[in-house]
Amino acid sequence: MSSRRRRSPERATLSDVAKSAGCSLMSASRALSQPERVSDALRERVMEAVRALGYVPHPAARSLASARSNLVAVIIPSLSNAVFVDTVEAIQRVLMPAGYELMIGVSHYRPEEDERLLRAYLAHQPAGLLVTGFERSDAAREVLGSYDSPIVTLMELSDAEEDYCVGFSQFDAGAQMTRHLLQRGYRHIAFAAAQLDPRTLQRAEGYRQAMREAGRHEPALELLTPAVSSIGLGAELLDQLLARHPEIDAVFFNNDDLALGALFRARQLALEVPQRLAIAGFNDLPAAAWMHPALTTVRTTRGRIGELAGQMLLSLMRGEQPPQRRIDVGFEVVMRDSA
Amino acid sequence: MSSRRRRSPERATLSDVAKSAGCSLMSASRALSQPERVSDALRERVMEAVRALGYVPHPAARSLASARSNLVAVIIPSLSNAVFVDTVEAIQRVLMPAGYELMIGVSHYRPEEDERLLRAYLAHQPAGLLVTGFERSDAAREVLGSYDSPIVTLMELSDAEEDYCVGFSQFDAGAQMTRHLLQRGYRHIAFAAAQLDPRTLQRAEGYRQAMREAGRHEPALELLTPAVSSIGLGAELLDQLLARHPEIDAVFFNNDDLALGALFRARQLALEVPQRLAIAGFNDLPAAAWMHPALTTVRTTRGRIGELAGQMLLSLMRGEQPPQRRIDVGFEVVMRDSA
DNA sequence: CTGAAAGCGCTTACAG
DNA sequence: CTGAAAGCGCTTACAG
Numbered sequence: 001m002s003s004r005r006r007r008s009p010e011r012a013t014l015s016d017v018a019k020s021a022g023c024s025l026m027s028a029s030r031a032l033s034q035p036e037r038v039s040d041a042l043r044e045r046v047m048e049a050v051r052a053l054g055y056v057p058h059p060a061a062r063s064l065a066s067a068r069s070n071l072v073a074v075i076i077p078s079l080s081n082a083v084f085v086d087t088v089e090a091i092q093r094v095l096m097p098a099g100y101e102l103m104i105g106v107s108h109y110r111p112e113e114d115e116r117l118l119r120a121y122l123a124h125q126p127a128g129l130l131v132t133g134f135e136r137s138d139a140a141r142e143v144l145g146s147y148d149s150p151i152v153t154l155m156e157l158s159d160a161e162e163d164y165c166v167g168f169s170q171f172d173a174g175a176q177m178t179r180h181l182l183q184r185g186y187r188h189i190a191f192a193a194a195q196l197d198p199r200t201l202q203r204a205e206g207y208r209q210a211m212r213e214a215g216r217h218e219p220a221l222e223l224l225t226p227a228v229s230s231i232g233l234g235a236e237l238l239d240q241l242l243a244r245h246p247e248i249d250a251v252f253f254n255n256d257d258l259a260l261g262a263l264f265r266a267r268q269l270a271l272e273v274p275q276r277l278a279i280a281g282f283n284d285l286p287a288a289a290w291m292h293p294a295l296t297t298v299r300t301t302r303g304r305i306g307e308l309a310g311q312m313l314l315s316l317m318r319g320e321q322p323p324q325r326r327i328d329v330g331f332e333v334v335m336r337d338s339a
Numbered sequence: 340m341s342s343r344r345r346r347s348p349e350r351a352t353l354s355d356v357a358k359s360a361g362c363s364l365m366s367a368s369r370a371l372s373q374p375e376r377v378s379d380a381l382r383e384r385v386m387e388a389v390r391a392l393g394y395v396p397h398p399a400a401r402s403l404a405s406a407r408s409n410l411v412a413v414i415i416p417s418l419s420n421a422v423f424v425d426t427v428e429a430i431q432r433v434l435m436p437a438g439y440e441l442m443i444g445v446s447h448y449r450p451e452e453d454e455r456l457l458r459a460y461l462a463h464q465p466a467g468l469l470v471t472g473f474e475r476s477d478a479a480r481e482v483l484g485s486y487d488s489p490i491v492t493l494m495e496l497s498d499a500e501e502d503y504c505v506g507f508s509q510f511d512a513g514a515q516m517t518r519h520l521l522q523r524g525y526r527h528i529a530f531a532a533a534q535l536d537p538r539t540l541q542r543a544e545g546y547r548q549a550m551r552e553a554g555r556h557e558p559a560l561e562l563l564t565p566a567v568s569s570i571g572l573g574a575e576l577l578d579q580l581l582a583r584h585p586e587i588d589a590v591f592f593n594n595d596d597l598a599l600g601a602l603f604r605a606r607q608l609a610l611e612v613p614q615r616l617a618i619a620g621f622n623d624l625p626a627a628a629w630m631h632p633a634l635t636t637v638r639t640t641r642g643r644i645g646e647l648a649g650q651m652l653l654s655l656m657r658g659e660q661p662p663q664r665r666i667d668v669g670f671e672v673v674m675r676d677s678a
Numbered sequence: 679c680t681g682a683a684a685g686c687g688c689t690t691a692c693a694g
Numbered sequence: 695c696t697g698a699a700a701g702c703g704c705t706t707a708c709a710g
Contacts, residue, residue, distance in 0.1 A: 024697045026689075029688070029690095057462065058687050060398075060464070061688040062689075064701095065690075066689050085424070089445075103440075123395045124399070230625060231625050260626065260629075264630075267631055290570055291603075366680055369679095378679060400702070400705090403688085681709085690699105692697105
């Protein structure tokens, strides 16, 4: 009934710590933030007081006073996609031990959401920012422009001098899988994709390029839908493809969820894979290798992407220049039994 | 080169807004936070200034001054488990439109991590907190005790008067699936589980109870491992079970990933499911219904859990008393073809 | 309905 | 190596 501010009864402040340690507020502050610039005795007393009082620094106060924070914002398009979960986990594994906290934002593949998240998160003055891909709305780009801490882009590669990025060429991956299929003798190779985010479209371009090179490009064999990716959708896309183009002998699905659904449907239809129809996916999710037939797909090293991007950001946040501005982690076409 | 603080060049403050709107700092503040308590003209001018200057409130300053924030912390054990992703997505869907931001923390099923996250997140003075389950370390419990904003617990149910929770009885779910298997005539029903988090152990207890009721409980048929759950692990657990107890005629796996792995392995071994061996899972992930044979499992409505928990927390943060302190969303045993 | 003052809990130059 | 003062950008009682 006495205190006018309703803060937790026992939350100790730095001033309490200083009092208890018998030093000034700012010596206490220094003992915590630059322990080496303070006498051993002082440091000991302060640490002891911190322990005794259960002192926890107030992030808002710290961030307000220093115009910095230990926050790192990460914007990804989805959490339902294991690819991004793996990436975020890896990022966390390198940033957390370094004392950073992650703010994870999910844009659901929507440019407006991307922009909203960017705006909200940057208001917190994060020490660093990790974003997915380079494409965004003009407004979002403007928001990014006014941000003056380091940014590292995940998943895609850029040749621009000012960009820091860790990823691989989505275009090349799409092209290379297509070439493998062509090499195996498939001639009427369809391409099926959902979500239609930038990376999907880059893979589609790769597919087109490879098909054109082989003189086999047929726009009608592309089935692109903005719907959310899922196993069920994969089954539906296969149905549509089969109904419209019975001549197809292979389908390259833009991700493993779709390919898995197609594999399941093929089984229901008693359609032999790969004899009657080859099926390929993208990402090499855990289930891919276990399917029967085992799924041919493109292995992407998203854990590695997260790890390297986290390390790159760490260097930048420390004011160091990382060894490379652009890391290509590559990909690997994994030919198994389904194609 | 002039300003001594390195804040973003153009970041406008509320004071800039006030100046531009020709009013006092605090009228500007009020126009934003309590628009109805201010004259229409003032509100208009302030909004106009906000727009013109691209003003974005400073979260740290706001939180420091008001001892509140628009942050809601969510602690879950894993993001690799689709169950928690679904839950978090649903939470976000109800909290975001209400103006809250989520801080998502992943404990990886480790009590120390749970405690560390709690400590770190509560330092930010979140307006509300969502945690998974009731079990935690004493230290973590103490941290929670000193937190004086609302807490809602996900996934589990409590009868304590002071707890707010949304979930279902993991014990009952474990027992009920086991009873269904017994009813179908299976007699040597093994139980296989990984991770060994509290909910897993509650399901195991349910299994035991049902087996005892049927006079069929055999401790040797329980295979519990602290290893991380995965498809591959499910296959391995099946191997072990088969090697040690060839007499088993059914296995109840603690989650769908494990069950999927077992289904895949059974196929490799040309082991007929469910004739030779029945297999059941838990959670009803998307792939479950597509498998061949389709997986018998327990459907959990984690989206609903997230939604209801989010709404309950919203009520509490508004100072209202929610209709119920404890919501049982139930579960459903889905008998398909694998058992 | 509007405003002047104090304060939230820290850090940052600047002195000593 | 240590300290007194100012200030980060807001909100909160309290007056008028």
